[in-house]
Amino acid sequence: MIYDNHGRPINYLRLSVTDRCNLRCFYCMPEDGINYLPKKELLTYEEMFRLVKIMSDLGVSKIRITGGEPFVRRELMSFLWKISELGGVEQIHITTNGVLTAPLVPELKQIGIKSVNLSLDTLDRENFRKITRRDELPKVLDCLEQLLKHNIAVKINAVVMEGKNIDDLIPLAELSKNAPIDVRFIEEMPFNGEGNHYPTLFWTYRRILDLLKSHYPDMYKIADSPNSTSYNYQIPHYQGTIGVIAAFTRTFCGTCNRIRVTAQGILKTCLYDDGVLDIKKLMREEADDQAVTHALLHAFKHRAKDGYEAEQKRQSHAPVTESMSTIGG
Incomplete structure (x- = not known):
């Protein structure tokens, strides 16, 4: 096990395999999209496998594959099979928008994918x-059906947006009634290629909770798992659970065990920093595994205390505006 300079364990890697996406979500990127990186600017699968191996040797046992939309990158399934065979990797999770995923679910089950986070902000097709x-939307709902059919644990990630999907929150919460679905409502963040959409964040986690409690007065708090990013609740007699993630308010930083590597090979020890180590450059300058390990450990020992400190120390001195698609969701 490795620890950062604040005594927090680091055992969870969120690895983005692409910055490309087949959707153009309001909270993630501008309507006309972003400037995608040329393929040569992305980590190759060989470089990603090497990185996962180094990380697993350091004690990172949980891997989440993200994008962009991870399934738009060719040969992803072969990569998943390969990392599933690494002895130190105990759990592989995936975050997807579900558009391309349904036909792949049986193979994901064979690989041993632990869970899938499905991005879904409304059940209304026009919205x-x-x-x-x-x-x-039909393809995303088909993906959800396939995940449940093959008994892969599934969480719904719904970003809460003023004027966009507030009337959709209760229908989404109802997904947890008759199936073991964990629905997570997330504060909107400025990672959309444009910056904050609102002068102040209206739908904070407390306001989201108030709305849910007004509809479900019997909803009660349940224990949060270690390093959980969500405050979790149970509605009596519902199979799944409800959670709220204070992603913008950043109340969970004290137990953060996660690091991110972008598709470009940039290490982020906090979502709100703008990158602390260029792993791709190291590897392409033919640094050996020991040198890469040393650089990673150095970065972990100089980690920001929380998201606010990370934002203040951004090397670019620019406010947060980059698209989540370039970071890795």
Whole structure:
């Protein structure tokens, strides 16, 4: 096990395999998209496998594959099989928008994927089209059905947006009634290629909770798992659970065990920093595994205390505006 300079364990890597996405979600990127990186600027699968091996040797046992949308990158399934065979990797999770995922679910089950986080902000087809700027809701719901059919644990990630999907929150919460689905409502963040959409964040985690409690007065708090990013609740007689993630308010930083590596090979020890180590550059300058390990440990020992400190120390001195698609969701 490795620890940062604040005594927090680091055992969870969120690895982005691409910055490309087949949706154009309001909270993630501008309507006309972002400038995608040329393929040569991305980590190769060989470089990503090497990185995962180094990380697993250091004690990182949980890997989440993200994007962009991870399944738009070719040969992803082969990569998943390969990292599943690493002895130190105990859990592999995936975050996806579900558009391309349904046909792959049986193989994901064979690989041993621990869980899937499915991005879904509304169950209304027209509202889905407005939020994502694409008409793909039937494919996403098919993915959800397949995940449940194959007994892969599933969480719904729903970003709460003023004027966009507030009327959708209760229908989404109802997904947890008759199936073991954990629905997570997330504060909107400025990682959309444009910056904050609102002068102040209206739908804070407390306001989201108040709305849920007004509809479900019997909803009660349940224990949060170690290093949980969400405050979790149970509605009596519902199979799944409800959670709220204070992603913008940043109340969970004290137990953060996660690091991120972007598709470009940039290490982020906090979502709100702008990158603390160029792993791709190290590898392509032919640094050996020991040198890469040393650089990673150095970065872990100089980690920001929380998201506010990380934001203040951004090397660019620019406010947060980059698209979540370039960071890794």
